[in-house]
Amino acid sequence: xxxxxxxxxxxxxxxxxxxxxxxxxxxxxxxxxxxxxxxxxxxxxxxxxxxxxxxxxxxxxxxxxxxxxxxxxxxxxxxxxxxxxxxxxxxxxx
Numbered sequence: 001x002x003x004x005x006x007x008x009x010x011x012x013x014x015x016x017x018x019x020x021x022x023x024x025x026x027x028x029x030x031x032x033x034x035x036x037x038x039x040x041x042x043x044x045x046x047x048x049x050x051x052x053x054x055x056x057x058x059x060x061x062x063x064x065x066x067x068x069x070x071x072x073x074x075x076x077x078x079x080x081x082x083x084x085x086x087x088x089x090x091x092x093x094x
């Protein structure tokens with residue numbers, strides 16, 4: 001994707017040949033990722049064979065801290081750590 005071809009959002013990019021796509025893949029992916037290109041067509045011997053398009057972003061689920069404030073951790077939470085570890089490791093634990 002040579003930088004000497006400025007394009008607006010409505011202008012479609014010319015197909016990129018396979019050799020150029022191989023040598024500039026990082027820049028091509030970045031252009032799609034940043035929204036500078038909606039898709040990039042890759043051609044072999046002048047014939048379009050593939051499209052590089054952005055993936056739809058899945059909403060990121062918030063996991064850490066989802067139960068914050070919903071319960072109180074007792075002071076004795078670590079009392080049975082050795083016994084639980086022994087159970088997991090197959091030891092007597094009692």
